[in-house]
Amino acid sequence: MSIDTQKKFEAKIRENAFQHFYPDQQLSPKNLVLLFVKEYTEYNALTSFTHTFVFGSRGSGKTMLFKFLEPECQAMKCGSMEAFFNQPDSFIGVYIGYNTGDYTKTEFCKLLSDKEVPLDFSKKIIMHYFIMDIADWTINTVLEQLNERIISIKEEEVVSKIISALDRRKVYDGVLKSKLDLKALKSLIEKERNKVLSSIEDYENSYGIPGNRLNYTGNFTDPSCQKGGFLHTFFGELRNLLGVADIPFFLLFDEVTKIEGVETLIEFHQQIINTFISQRVQNLVCVKVSACCESYNADVDINGRAIEEIHDYYVINLDSLYTNNKENYYQRIKKIANRRLEIAQWKVSDIEKFLLENPTEVQKMNEAIEYTAEEYDALPEDLKIESKQNYINKYARARFFQKYLKKTEFGYTGFDNLVHFSSGITRTFLDVCFYMVNEYKQKFPNISAEDIKFIPFEIQKNAVESYSNSFIDTEILKPIRRRVTGSEERTLLEELFNLIDAIGQAFKIRLDNENSRYPRIISFSIKETLREPRLERVLQKALRECFFHKKWYRGKSGYEMLECFILNKRLCPRYKLDLSGFQGRIELSQEHLLLALNDPKKFISWFQTREKTGEKEEEQLLLFDM
Amino acid sequence: MSNIFISMIGFEERGLGFFKETWDFKVDDYILFVNQEFETDERVVNFREAIKRELHQAKRIQFLRASYYDPFEIVRSFNQYVFNNKLDVKASKFFWDISNFNRQNLLVLMWLLRRKYSVESLDIFYTIPEKYNPEISKGAKGFSTTPFFGRSFSKKKEKLLVLLVGYEIDRPLYLFKVIEPSKVILVVGEEPTDESFLDANKRALKEINESIHGTELRKVPADDPHKAGEILGTIFRENVHDYNIITSPLNTKLQTVGLYLACEKNPNVRVVYSFPDKFSGWLSKGIKDVKRFKL
Numbered sequence: 001m002s003i004d005t006q007k008k009f010e011a012k013i014r015e016n017a018f019q020h021f022y023p024d025q026q027l028s029p030k031n032l033v034l035l036f037v038k039e040y041t042e043y044n045a046l047t048s049f050t051h052t053f054v055f056g057s058r059g060s061g062k063t064m065l066f067k068f069l070e071p072e073c074q075a076m077k078c079g080s081m082e083a084f085f086n087q088p089d090s091f092i093g094v095y096i097g098y099n100t101g102d103y104t105k106t107e108f109c110k111l112l113s114d115k116e117v118p119l120d121f122s123k124k125i126i127m128h129y130f131i132m133d134i135a136d137w138t139i140n141t142v143l144e145q146l147n148e149r150i151i152s153i154k155e156e157e158v159v160s161k162i163i164s165a166l167d168r169r170k171v172y173d174g175v176l177k178s179k180l181d182l183k184a185l186k187s188l189i190e191k192e193r194n195k196v197l198s199s200i201e202d203y204e205n206s207y208g209i210p211g212n213r214l215n216y217t218g219n220f221t222d223p224s225c226q227k228g229g230f231l232h233t234f235f236g237e238l239r240n241l242l243g244v245a246d247i248p249f250f251l252l253f254d255e256v257t258k259i260e261g262v263e264t265l266i267e268f269h270q271q272i273i274n275t276f277i278s279q280r281v282q283n284l285v286c287v288k289v290s291a292c293c294e295s296y297n298a299d300v301d302i303n304g305r306a307i308e309e310i311h312d313y314y315v316i317n318l319d320s321l322y323t324n325n326k327e328n329y330y331q332r333i334k335k336i337a338n339r340r341l342e343i344a345q346w347k348v349s350d351i352e353k354f355l356l357e358n359p360t361e362v363q364k365m366n367e368a369i370e371y372t373a374e375e376y377d378a379l380p381e382d383l384k385i386e387s388k389q390n391y392i393n394k395y396a397r398a399r400f401f402q403k404y405l406k407k408t409e410f411g412y413t414g415f416d417n418l419v420h421f422s423s424g425i426t427r428t429f430l431d432v433c434f435y436m437v438n439e440y441k442q443k444f445p446n447i448s449a450e451d452i453k454f455i456p457f458e459i460q461k462n463a464v465e466s467y468s469n470s471f472i473d474t475e476i477l478k479p480i481r482r483r484v485t486g487s488e489e490r491t492l493l494e495e496l497f498n499l500i501d502a503i504g505q506a507f508k509i510r511l512d513n514e515n516s517r518y519p520r521i522i523s524f525s526i527k528e529t530l531r532e533p534r535l536e537r538v539l540q541k542a543l544r545e546c547f548f549h550k551k552w553y554r555g556k557s558g559y560e561m562l563e564c565f566i567l568n569k570r571l572c573p574r575y576k577l578d579l580s581g582f583q584g585r586i587e588l589s590q591e592h593l594l595l596a597l598n599d600p601k602k603f604i605s606w607f608q609t610r611e612k613t614g615e616k617e618e619e620q621l622l623l624f625d626m
Numbered sequence: 627m628s629n630i631f632i633s634m635i636g637f638e639e640r641g642l643g644f645f646k647e648t649w650d651f652k653v654d655d656y657i658l659f660v661n662q663e664f665e666t667d668e669r670v671v672n673f674r675e676a677i678k679r680e681l682h683q684a685k686r687i688q689f690l691r692a693s694y695y696d697p698f699e700i701v702r703s704f705n706q707y708v709f710n711n712k713l714d715v716k717a718s719k720f721f722w723d724i725s726n727f728n729r730q731n732l733l734v735l736m737w738l739l740r741r742k743y744s745v746e747s748l749d750i751f752y753t754i755p756e757k758y759n760p761e762i763s764k765g766a767k768g769f770s771t772t773p774f775f776g777r778s779f780s781k782k783k784e785k786l787l788v789l790l791v792g793y794e795i796d797r798p799l800y801l802f803k804v805i806e807p808s809k810v811i812l813v814v815g816e817e818p819t820d821e822s823f824l825d826a827n828k829r830a831l832k833e834i835n836e837s838i839h840g841t842e843l844r845k846v847p848a849d850d851p852h853k854a855g856e857i858l859g860t861i862f863r864e865n866v867h868d869y870n871i872i873t874s875p876l877n878t879k880l881q882t883v884g885l886y887l888a889c890e891k892n893p894n895v896r897v898v899y900s901f902p903d904k905f906s907g908w909l910s911k912g913i914k915d916v917k918r919f920k921l
Contacts, residue, residue, distance in 0.1 A: 025784035025808045058806075099806065100785065100870070102778050106771045110698055140781055193778065201774060205742055207698055208705030259804055261768030261901075474837055482796050483765040484904040490765070 006031075015449055017344035018337075018433035023064045024097050024254065029072035029145075034343055036068045038077070040332035042316045043068075046288060047089065049248060051277040054290040056318030057546045059427025062290035066252040069093035069288070071145040081149065085244055091286065092242075093250045094141045096134060103130065103269055104262045107200045112264060117203075117214050123268065124220050127302070129196040130272055131221040132189050134251065135234060139186045142238060149242045156180045158241040163188065165233035169219050182241075192218050223275040223302070225285050235284050251276065252288045258295040270298030274307050293319060293550075294543055319424050319549050333419050333429050340430075346450045355433070357414025358457040365411075368400035375399075397578050398519035401511055412573050413460045420579035421464055423569040424549070428467075436463045468573035472500065475545055495538045495597040500547055502596035502603040503567065504575035506586070509604070511577055513611050518584040522577055523566040525553075527589045535593055539565070547571065628654045628718045632735075634692070635660040635677060636726030636909075637669045643753030643913040644723045645680040653721060656684050657707060659692040659700060661728070695901065697734040697773055704738060715743035723751040729875045729882045730772055730899050736886045737774045740921075748921045750851065752880050756912025758823055765903020766800035775889055776896025779870040784808040786869035788861060790846075790885060792877035793826035795833050797900045801874055802838050805898070809869065810841045811861060815848030815877055846881060851919055854884025862892040871895045880917075887921070 009031050012019045021027050027035065046052055046065060056062050067073065070093045075081040084090050108129075111122045142150070159180040163172065166188075178184055195218035203214040221230040235249050253273055258266050276287040278301040289296065300306050309315055337351035348354045369392055376384070376391045386394075405411055412421065422429035436455045441447075443459070476497045483490035503524060511519050531539070542548045548565040564585050572579045596603040631653040633641060658677065664670045674689075681687055690707055693699035708715055720739060724732055739745040787807035789798045791814060802810065814831060835841060844861060846854040862871055873895055875882040889895050 022784070022806065022808045097781070100779065100781065104769070104771060106697070106773050109770075110696075110773070137781060197777065204698055205701055205738065205774060206705060208702035208707075209709050259769050261770050478833070479765070479796060487765065487904045489767065489903045 013340065013344045016434055016437050017340040017346055018430045018437060020427065020430060020434065023067045024095070024100060027067070029070065029076060032064070032067055033073050033076045035339065036064055036073070037332055037335040037339060038068070039335060040328040041065065042318070045314065045316055047091065048314070049282045049286050051282065051287045051313040052289070052316060053296065053313055054288065054316045054318060055293050055296070056290070057292060057425055059425045060318040061426045062318065063254055066095055066254045066288065066290060069250055069252055070095050071141065081146070085247065091248050091250045092141070092146070092244070093252055094138045095252045095254065096137045097254050099255045099257070102133070104259065104265060107197070107204055109262055109265045110204060111200055112268065121214070123302070125196055125200070125216055126268065127222055127272055128218070128220050129193055130269060131223060131231065132192045132196070135189050136186065136193070138238065138249065139182055139189065142242070143182055143186070146242055150182070151241055151243055154241050155182065158237040159185045161237050162234050165230045166192070166219055166221065171217060171219060223272050225276065225279055225281040231285065246283070248283055248286045250286050250288055254290050255292070256289055256296060257292040258297065267298050270296060271300060271302045274298055275301040275303070277301070277307050277312050278305050280312065292544070294540065329424060330419050333422065333426065334415070336426065337429070337433070344450070346452065348453055352415045354454050355415040355418055355460065356454050357416070361411050361413060364404040365396070365400050368404050369396045371403065372396040372399050395519070397580055398511060401578055402514055410461055410465060410573055410576070412464045412579060413457045417579050418464070420569050421572070425546070428570060432463050432467050435467070436460060439463060465573050468570055471570050472497070472574060492537060492541060495534070496541055496547070498598070498600045499538055499542065499593070499596050500571065502600035504571060504577070505600070505604050506607045507567065507577050508575050509608055509611055510586070516611070520578050521584050521586055522569070522572065523564050523585040525562055525564045525585045525587050526593065527587055532590055532594060535590060535597065538597060628713065629721065630655045630657060630718050631721045631723070632657045632659070633723040634658070634726040634731070635670055635673050637664070637667070637673070638726055638755065638910050640753040640755040640910055640913050641673060641723070641726040642676060642680060643725065643916045644751050646913060647916050651719070651721065654685065656681055656687040657690055658687065659690050659703065659731070661692050661694040662699065663694045692731055694728055697730050700731045700735050701738060704735065715739070715745060718745070719747040720745055721749045721751065723753070724879050724883065725751070725753040727879065729879065732879060732882055733772050733875070733886055733897060734774065736883070740890065741774070750883055750919045750921060752917045753913055754915045754917065755910035756914050758910050764796065766796035766900045767903050768901045769801070769804050770899050772897035772899055776894055779896070783868060783870045786811065786865050786871050788813060788858070788871060788873040790873065790875045790877045790881055791830060791834060793823070793830045794876050794902070795830050797876050797902060798834055798874070799837055800900045801898060805872055807872065810838050811844055812841045813844045813846055813858070813861070815881065816845035846884065848878050849880050849917065851880045851883035851887065854881045855887030858885055858888035859891050862888055862895055866892060866894065872898055874898050874900070883919070
């Protein structure tokens with residue numbers, strides 16, 4: 001990275017410690033290592049020699065995690081490249097930015113659907129392009145990050161072998177005269193990619209001309225990593241060139257997420273990736289794939305063979321990390337924030353002091369704790385079915401909302417609340433802090449960023465509140481207004497809004513219900529397994545846009561796994577819900593959820609009646625630890 | 627050598643603007659495209675009849691099929707036409723009324739004429755209507771790259787999204803969400819054609835800026851493709867060293883022609899598109915003026 005770019009990075013982060021950087025585009029390895037927090041992540045699971053899927057919402061840190069696995073970052077982490085490669089579990093991470101590539105070109109989509117070209121042939125040619133691109137990313141990594149490890153006396157021999165394995169159709173026989181080194185190989189791979197693009201482009205821009213044929217003169221490769229296949233030679237010989245015979249390549253496919261309009265093409269790419277997985281060649285090539293939740297749907301390889309979790313791959317769900325282990329997420333965010341304050345060289349170094357909780361709220365919370373303790377003491381002995389501390393843990397926050405906060409007040413200041421608010425998405429936490437700092441700077445223009453001691457409560461409260469509301473405004477309400485009445489998209493958005501609004505209000509009714517045994521619920525489950533298509537569509541959209549997170553739990557029978565939908569905590573301030581806990585779930589029938597989609601008012605009225613008549617037994621099953 | 631007129635049968639009355647004027651050339655062949663998705667729409671059927679009446683003395687009229695969503699359809703139709711009529715495209719003079727063309731077909735056909743067939747004589751006509759509908763389309767769905775624009779991206783560069791925006795909001799926001807660029811330049815028209823248009827543009831710009839922070843704003847003429855092309859070319863040149871450039875024409879058709887000219891000189895710029903969820907009832911009304919540009 002140039003001095004200018006480094007200076008730009010330093011200036012930006014000093015100006016606002018919570019500045020967002022795209023890790024794949026804007027961070028040098030040095031800065032990435034500076035910002036990355038390895039602790040409290042699934043780093044260890046990710047670096048095991050197992051094919052792995054990493055699912056997570058946008059902003060949950062997938063790219064950062066993948067970029068950190070690149071050799072330069074690993075070398076910095078270990079002190080030197082030598083030290084990294086001397087570790088027993090070292091690997092060569094090759095970052096493959098799926099959304100920065102050329103994979104979604106319309107020309108490829110058209111070819112896949114072109115009935116004039118046999119589908120097998122279209123797939124072969126697109127697959128070759130994909131494989132050549134993987135080879136290109138790999139050579140880039142070797143040339144830029146592992147250049148010093150290249151054993152130059154082996155280079156010509158290694159490159160010759162790779163070219164022999166690639167050039168099965170003898171396209172380059174007698175053509176390659178220059179010195180055979182990695183740069184020559186890179187340029188040959190570029191030629192192969194161009195051959196694919198040119199042949200498709202020439203064919204497609206001649207549509208309609210009689211006799212028009214797809215005239216491809218390059219080679220073919222496939223994802224086979226078995227002996228005799230191109231990739232086996234390619235990766236094997238590169239290891240030889242680097243003097244690391246036993247170290248596997250980690251292919252880090254980042255954000256292989258489906259996009260409307262090019263889904264078919266992306267699904268085919270997903271099948272190619274699955275083919276790596278189905279081969280179980282982790283000692284040579286280990287695949288790590290990241291995607292947004294619910295958008296990696298291919299479950300077979302290019303030969304139609306199914307790939308299976310546990311047998312073939314391991315899954316890391318970044319979104320559910322939060323729901324499963326809040327403590328890890330909390331600690332990680334704390335480290336990330338403190339590290340940023342340190343890099344920015346601000347005077348404040350502790351994020352908990354920077355984002356102080358409003359002392360009035362703290363005092364009210366203490367009063368709520370005292371009140372709850374007294375409430376426990378007053379219970380008849382036979383109703384004291386749990387310890388006093390458990391009782392306080394369970395009900396004090398609810399009493400805080402029910403009795404100690406005025407209706408207009410929020411209990412959302414302080415670091416802890418902001419961690420909960422970010423709902424497992426690191427970028428949300430950083431973004432809210434970013435806006436708080438900007439807001440502060442506007443309000444106090446004479447104070448420079450580095451001198452900010454803490455963010456005033458009013459600014460914290462406003463930032464959280466507006467970030468919560470903007471989630472619904474930007475993603476649902478404004479798009480509704482911009483869509484034609486009665487159109488499919490508008491109806492879907494309206495139903496989504498109705499569902500969220502009805503559920504959000506229902507949770508608030510529950511929180512305000514002083515007789516409820518489980519007042520702090522912000523999740524629901526559906527009684528029936530089979531779903532009405534309209535409800536299914538709305539729930540899918542809600543998950544895709546992260547209004548809800550999904551979690552699986554074991555049903556009463558002990559065998560069946562049931563879905564539970566947890567409200568994104570970013571929405572809690574909008575509905576004045578408690579951010580800190582989400583014990584249990586409300587069980588709803590499809591019929592009632594459909595009522596929520598159609599008529600939220602009627603749903604709320606039904607729910608109020610239900611609350612008055614008491615909760616059902618199944619709601620009281622505990623899902624999560626406090 | 628033939629004089630060939632190209633137009634598209636669409637929804638808008640202004641597609642007839644060309645025929646209301648007297649020109650200093652005579653046309654031998656009329657090529658009239660129609661997007662297959664709207665072929666049976668009453669407005670399109672009526673327009674087709676109206677244009678037939680205008681051209682009742684014309685020697686040769688050819689109706690060719692295109693597609694709003696599939697840009698290859700116009701390629702297929704045009705190539706077939708060229709082949710069947712043994713047309714010497716390069717030597718022919720083209721007079722192209724772009725008023726009713728959707729932007730993706732406009733770019734692809736222009737690429738075909740200028741890059742594949744090396745057409746040397748191309749006059750562009752654009753009819754300004756009496757009134758535009760600022761709520762022309764709503765929503766956004768799907769993502770597509772425009773074929774033949776932008777070869778390969780560098781694996782090292784950041785992504786720059788150059789959005790030529792008008793009064794639509796969902797489509798630019800959708801592209802921003804899908805592409806995740808590290809930098810965004812919003813390009814807006816500098817001379818409004820009417821006040822209501824300007825208000826809609828301002829509203830859109832405000833809303834886009836509320837959702838995308840830290841954008842850079844540039845202005846290009848709304849009705850001069852050459853100047854627009856020059857300015858866009860400058861933006862591309864300034865950034866091509868550091869960025870993979872992705873652009874999307876979501877404003878005037880004359881600016882889209884300008885974008886084509888800029889892309890011709892910067893072949894690595896990728897053009898992308900997102901489709902509206904739905905069109906409103908009408909796009910424009912009346913005929914105000916017909917402009918002509920030589921490319």
